[in-house]
Amino acid sequence: MSRSPLLVCEGLPDFAAITPEQVDTAIPQLLEELNAELDQLEAALDRRAGAELAWAELMDPLHHLGERLRWSWGVVSHLNGVCNTAELREAHQRQQQGVVAFGSRAGQSRVIYDALRRLAQQHDAGSQPLDATQQRILAAELRDMELRGVGLEGAEQEAFNAATAELARLASDFGNHVLDATNGWTLRLSDPAEVEGLPASLLELLAQAARQAAHQSGDAAATAEAGPWLMGLDMPRVVPFLKYSARRDLRETVYRAQVARASSGELNNWPLIEQILSLRLDQARRLGYANWAEVSLAAKMAGSVAEVEQLLDELRAAAYPVAQGELEHLRGFAASHGAPEAADFKPWDVSFWAEKLRHKSFDLDTEALRPWFPLEGVLQGLFGLCQRLFDIRIISAEPGEAPTWHSDVRYFRVLDGSSCAPLAAFYLDPYSRPGSKRGGAWMDECLGRSISRAGEPVLPVAYLICNQSPPVAGTPSLMTFDEVETLFHEFGHGLQHMLTTVERPQAAGINNVEWDAVELPSQFMENWCYDRATLMGMARHWQSGDPLPEADYQKLLAARTFMGGSATLRQVHLALSDLRLHSVWSPGSGQSPEQLRREVARTTTVLEPIAEDAFLCSFSHIFAGGYSAGYYSYKWAEVLSADAYSAFEEVGLDVEAEIVATGRRFRDTVLSLGGSRSPAEIFEAFRGRPPSSEALIRHSGLAQAG
Numbered sequence: 099m100s101r102s103p104l105l106v107c108e109g110l111p112d113f114a115a116i117t118p119e120q121v122d123t124a125i126p127q128l129l130e131e132l133n134a135e136l137d138q139l140e141a142a143l144d145r146r147a148g149a150e151l152a153w154a155e156l157m158d159p160l161h162h163l164g165e166r167l168r169w170s171w172g173v174v175s176h177l178n179g180v181c182n183t184a185e186l187r188e189a190h191q192r193q194q195q196g197v198v199a200f201g202s203r204a205g206q207s208r209v210i211y212d213a214l215r216r217l218a219q220q221h222d223a224g225s226q227p228l229d230a231t232q233q234r235i236l237a238a239e240l241r242d243m244e245l246r247g248v249g250l251e252g253a254e255q256e257a258f259n260a261a262t263a264e265l266a267r268l269a270s271d272f273g274n275h276v277l278d279a280t281n282g283w284t285l286r287l288s289d290p291a292e293v294e295g296l297p298a299s300l301l302e303l304l305a306q307a308a309r310q311a312a313h314q315s316g317d318a319a320a321t322a323e324a325g326p327w328l329m330g331l332d333m334p335r336v337v338p339f340l341k342y343s344a345r346r347d348l349r350e351t352v353y354r355a356q357v358a359r360a361s362s363g364e365l366n367n368w369p370l371i372e373q374i375l376s377l378r379l380d381q382a383r384r385l386g387y388a389n390w391a392e393v394s395l396a397a398k399m400a401g402s403v404a405e406v407e408q409l410l411d412e413l414r415a416a417a418y419p420v421a422q423g424e425l426e427h428l429r430g431f432a433a434s435h436g437a438p439e440a441a442d443f444k445p446w447d448v449s450f451w452a453e454k455l456r457h458k459s460f461d462l463d464t465e466a467l468r469p470w471f472p473l474e475g476v477l478q479g480l481f482g483l484c485q486r487l488f489d490i491r492i493i494s495a496e497p498g499e500a501p502t503w504h505s506d507v508r509y510f511r512v513l514d515g516s517s518c519a520p521l522a523a524f525y526l527d528p529y530s531r532p533g534s535k536r537g538g539a540w541m542d543e544c545l546g547r548s549i550s551r552a553g554e555p556v557l558p559v560a561y562l563i564c565n566q567s568p569p570v571a572g573t574p575s576l577m578t579f580d581e582v583e584t585l586f587h588e589f590g591h592g593l594q595h596m597l598t599t600v601e602r603p604q605a606a607g608i609n610n611v612e613w614d615a616v617e618l619p620s621q622f623m624e625n626w627c628y629d630r631a632t633l634m635g636m637a638r639h640w641q642s643g644d645p646l647p648e649a650d651y652q653k654l655l656a657a658r659t660f661m662g663g664s665a666t667l668r669q670v671h672l673a674l675s676d677l678r679l680h681s682v683w684s685p686g687s688g689q690s691p692e693q694l695r696r697e698v699a700r701t702t703t704v705l706e707p708i709a710e711d712a713f714l715c716s717f718s719h720i721f722a723g724g725y726s727a728g729y730y731s732y733k734w735a736e737v738l739s740a741d742a743y744s745a746f747e748e749v750g751l752d753v754e755a756e757i758v759a760t761g762r763r764f765r766d767t768v769l770s771l772g773g774s775r776s777p778a779e780i781f782e783a784f785r786g787r788p789p790s791s792e793a794l795i796r797h798s799g800l801a802q803a804g
Contacts (some may be wrong), residue, residue, distance in 0.1 A: 104128070104173065107166040108550060110559065111173045113503035121174050121189035128170050128325055131232040133203070135163055146572050147212075150225060156213050160239075161603055162551060163204065168543075171197050176542060176561060180527055181503050182277065182534045184349065190391050197795070198266045202259045204244030214240050226659060231774040235604040238397070238773075245393060245686040251386060258384050263378045268377070272360075272477070273536070273793060274369050274717075274723035279360040281533050283327040286315065292473075295344035302570040303335060304328055307532070314363035332358050333569050337580075340449040342465070346439060353446035357784050361712030367721070369694075371714055375719055376685050394727035399612040399734065405731050408588040410677070412791070413733060414670045414702060420663025421704045423738055431455045445705055448664075455662055462653040468576035470650075472640035473528060473566075476582055479636020483626055487761030488769065489515035489599065495523075506531070506683040512596055522547075522596030524560040528585070529568035529575060538718075539564045539584050541591035541620075547604035558607055560592040574640055579654065583624050585782075590623035597769040612772025613728050617735030618742065619768055625743040625797075628658060629751055658800025666706070666798050671702035673730040676720045676731055680727035738781055740794035742768065745785055 103112040104124035139159050144157070171193075178190045204210070218236055220226035228236065247258040286308070287293055294303060303328035308320035319324050329335060329352060336356055344350050360367040378390035387393050391403050400406050425443070428451045433440035435454075440449045457463055481492040492511040500509035506529050510570045514523040525544065530537075544559040566581040577585075594616075595607040603609065608616055630651070637646035675695045683694050695714055699707055707713070719725040742764065749756035768786040781789055795801050 099603070100411055102127075103344075107169045108556075110500055110544070111169075112501050113177065114127075116173060116177060117181070117803075118185040121186070121193055122746060123608070124195040125170065125174070126196060128166065132167060132200060135159075136204060136207070139163070139333060140207060143209050143213045150220065151213060151216050152226070153217065153228070156210070156217065157235070157604070160210065161548070165546075165548070167197070167200065167543075172543070176544075177503060180531075180534075180563060181535050182536065187274060191267070194266055194270060195263050198263045199259070202246065202262055205243055206250070206255065206259075208244075208248065208249045209244050210301055211240070211248045214243070219229060231600065231602055234776070235329035235602060235610060238610050239399060239604075242459050243395060245385060247385065252700075254384060258381060261381055261452070265374060265377050268370050268374050269722045272367055272374070273718055275360040275365040275367050275370070275628075276718055276722070277536055279365045279716070280331045280537065282310070282365070283331050283355050283359075285348075285355075286317075286326055286465045287329060288326040290325070292345060292348060293325070293343075295342045295566065297338065297342055297575060298322060298419040298668065299465065299468055299567065300342065301327060302573075303567060305571050306568075307335070330517060330532055331359060332530055333537055333565060334530045336450075338465070338578075342445060343450065343452045346447070349450060350444070354708070357708070357711045357713055359446075359509050359712070359716045361715040367715040368712070371434050371691050371721060374685060375679060378680065378726065379684055389555070389681045389733060391677055391727040394680065397612065397661035398614045398728065398731070400730070402616055406677060406734070407674075409737075409791075410674050410730060413666055413800075416795060417663045417666035417670065418701070418704070418799075420800055422663075424661050425704045428452060428455060430529060431458075431756065443705065445711075448705065452661055456657055459492065459660070460653040460657045462650070462657050467579060468644070469638075469639050469641065469655075470637040470639075470646045471577040471579065471582055473575040473577060475587060475636050475638050475640070476577055478650050479632055480586060482635060483600045483629075484589075484593070485515055486631075486758065488593070490521065490597070491515050491518070494755075497772050500525075504531075505611060520557060522558045522560070524562055524592050524596065526562045526564075528549050528564045530565040531568075534595045535563075535565065537565055539588050541595065543595060543607070546595075546602070546609065547598050547606040548605055549601075550711070558596045558598065560595045562592050564588060576640060579627070583627050586623040586627055587620045590620035593623070594619040594772065595768050597765060598772045599770045600772045600774045602774070605773040607772050612733035612777050613724070614734040615777035615781075616736060617732055618702040618738045618781075620740050621732075621736050621739035622764075624741070631751070659797075662667065666800065667702055667704070669733055670791075671699060672717070673733060674698050674702055674716075676717075676729040677727060680722075733780045737791045737794050738777070740787050741789045741792075742781070742795045743797075744793040 102120050102124040103115045104120050105128055143156065172189055173195070178186055200465065213386075214236060217226070217228070218240065221228045247255055252259050287304070293304070303320040305320040305322045305325065306317070307330060308326050308328040309318040311328055312318035312320070317328070320326050325570070329339060336352060339352055340349055382388070382390045382393045385393060395402065395406070428448065429440050429443050431444070431454070432447065432451050453464070484490050484492060493511050493513065495509040495511055500523070504508065504527065507525055507527045510524050510526065511520060512524070513519065514521055540563050542561040542563070545556055547558045548556045550556050564581070564585055566577055566584070567575055569575050591608065594611070598607040601605040609696065621671050634645060634651060638644065675698045678694055678698055679691055683689070683691055685693075689697070692712070692714060696707065719729055725731065746757060746760050749760055751757065763784055767780050771780050778788065
C-alpha cells in the first residue's frame with residue numbers, strides 16, 4: 099500500500115492528491131511515528147547523561163523531528179488557507195489538538211531541555227565550543243522551551259497544555275468566523291444608479307461575482323455594463339467601492355457591514371476575544387511573566403513594553419496633527435463641492451473624498467493607472483530589479499513541472515546570476531478567490547534550506563500568496579498600485595527565505611529572526627516601487643506597450659505621502675490597541691476589550707469609530723495569526739527598512755555602480771544571514787551604524803510635524 103502524500107515529509111507536496119480523509123488518517127499516523135522517534139531520542143540522551151554531547155547528536159535529530167511535522171501540518175494549514183472547504187476545515191480542526199499536544203510534549207521534554215543546557219555548559223567550559231550561529235540557535239531553543247512551559251510541573255503543566263490546545267482551537271475558530279462572515283454577506287445591485295462612479299474594472303468584478311453565484315440567483319448573464327452586480331466584503335471589492343461609489347447610502351451600508359463582521363450571531367467573535375486574552379494572561383502568569391506582552395517581547399528585538407510604547411508615541415505625536423489637518427482638508431474639499439456630508443463627516447466618506455482630493459491635487463486617478471500594471475509586466479520589473487540588486491535570475495517553470503493546488507498558481511526557479519546555479523524556487527498564487535482563499539497576502543515556507551537525512555542539500559521553496567484583482571473577461575490581471583506594492587512586499591519576505599546562505603536550518607532564512615525585524619526586507623522592497631528605473635521599466639500599457647507617462651510617474655511620487663498622517667495613525671492605533679490588550683487588560687480590569695480599544699482611539703483616531711465598529715472581531719493578525727502583542731512590529735521594522743533604503747538614496751539612485759554594490763551588500767547581510775546573528779548586528783553590518791527613525795519620518799511625510 100502506497101504511503102500517504104502527507105507522510106512523504108520531503109520535496110514538493112502533491113497538493114492535488116491530498117484529501118480531507120487523508121488528513122484524518124495520515125496526521126495521527128505521523129504523530130504516532132514522531133512520538134516513537136522522540137522516545138528513542140530521549141532514551142539515547144538518557145544513556146549519554148553525564149557524557150560529552152556533540153551538537154549533531156541532539157540538534158540534528160531534533161530538527162528532523164520538527165521538520166517532519168512542519169512539512170506535513172504545514173501543507174494541511176496551507177491548503178486550508180488557499181483551498182478552503184468545509185470538509186478540509188473540519189479535518190484540520192479535528193487533528194489540530196493532536197498536533198498541539200505533540201508540540202507541547204516535545205517543547206516540555208526535560209530530557210531534551212537538560213541536554214540543551216549541557217551543550218551550553220560545554221561551550222562555557224570550552225570543551226565543545228560553538229560558533230556564533232550555534233550559540234544563537236541554542237539560546238533560542240532554551241528560551242522557547244521555557245516559554246512552552248518546560249519548567250512547569252504536575253497540575254500546573256497540565257493546565258498550561260490544556261490552555262495551549264484551547265488557544266489553538268479558538269484561533270482557528272476566530273479565523274473561520276471572519277472568513278464565513280466575509281463570504282456570508284452580499285449586496286445585489288441591479289439599478290445602474292446604484293453603481294454610479296464605479297470604475298469599469300470593479301463593475302466587471304461585481305458582474306463576475308454575480309455570474310459565479312448564478313446557480314442561486316439566476317444572474318448567469320450578468321455583464322459589467324448592464325448588471326446585475328454582486329457586492330461582497332472581500333478587499334478587492336470593498337476598497338474600490340468605498341473609494342469610488344457616488345452613492346453615500348450604499349457606502350454606508352458596505353462600511354457598516356465591513357466593520358461589523360463576525361460580531362453577532364453564530365459567528366460572534368466577541369466571546370472568543372475575551373477567552374483568548376484571558377487564557378494568554380493565565381499562560382503568562384504560569385510562566386512567571388506579568389502579562390502576555392512580556393512573553394511576546396521575550397523573543398523579540400524590542401526590549402520592553404515601555405520601549406515599544408515610546409516608539410508608538412513618537413510616531414503618534416508626529417502623525418496626529420498631520421492627520422487632523424488631513425481630515426479638515428477633506429471636510430473643506432467636500433464642502434466646496436456642496437456635499438451635505440461635509441457637516442457630518444463619517445468614516446465611509448473618507449476614502450471617497452480622499453480619492454477625489456487626490457485626483458484634484460495630483461490629477462492622479464489610481465484606477466486609470468491599472469492598464470500600465472498588468473501582472474506579467476510587474477513581475478518582469480520585479481525580477482529585473484532583483485537581478486540588478488542581488489545578482490539573481492528568476493525563470494518561470496514549465497506547466498506541470500511542479501505540483502500546484504490551483505490553476506492560478508505558477509512556479510518559478512531562482513538561479514544565481516553569475517553561475518546560474520539553482521538557489522531556490524517559489525510558488526505564486528496571485529488572485530483573490532472569495533469563498534475558498536483567505537484574504538490578505540503572505541509568504542510562507544514550503545521547504546527550508548537544509549540537508550536531508552540522506553545528506554542531500556535541500557533548496558528553499560516559498561509560498562507567495564496575494565489577493566489581487568483576477569483576470570476578467572479576457573483582460574489580464576491589471577493591478578492597482580497598492581497591489582503592486584503588496585507583491586513587492588511579499589517578495590521581500592520570499593527573498594530572505596530564498597537567498598539565505600546559513601547552513602544550519604534552525605537559523606536559515608526567516609528562521610530565528612526576531613518577529614519585529616522580520617518585516618525589514620519586505621517593507622524595504624516596497625520602496626523600489628517608487629524608484630524611477632524600476633517603476634518606469636515595468637509600467638507598460640498592456641495593449642499598446644506604451645510606457646507610463648512621465649507626468650503620471652511624477653504624480654505617484656507626489657501622492658506618496660498623501661494622507662500619510664492618517665495612514666501612520668491607523669497603524670499606531672492598531673499596534674497600541676494590540677499592545678494594551680495584552681499588557682493592561684484583564685478580566686477584572688473593569689472594562690471590556692472593546693472599551694479599552696475605544697480608550698486608545700481617543701488619542702489615535704481623528705474620526706471616532708462608529709458605535710457598530712467591531713474591528714477587533716476581524717483583527718485576525720492578533721487573534722488568529724502570529725502578531726499577538728506584536729502588531730507594532732510593522733512600524734518597528736519600518737524604521738529599519740526606511741533606513742536601509744536610505745543607504746541607496748545616499749549613494750544616488752541613478753549611480754548604477756554604487757546601487758549594485760549596495761544591493762550586493764544587502765544580499766550578503768540582511769538576505770543572507772537570516773537568524774544567524776541578531777537583527778541589530780546584521781543591520782549594522784549593512785548600514786555601518788545603528789538604525790535611525792529619521793528616514794521613516796521623512797518617507798512618511800511627517801518630517802515637519804516631527
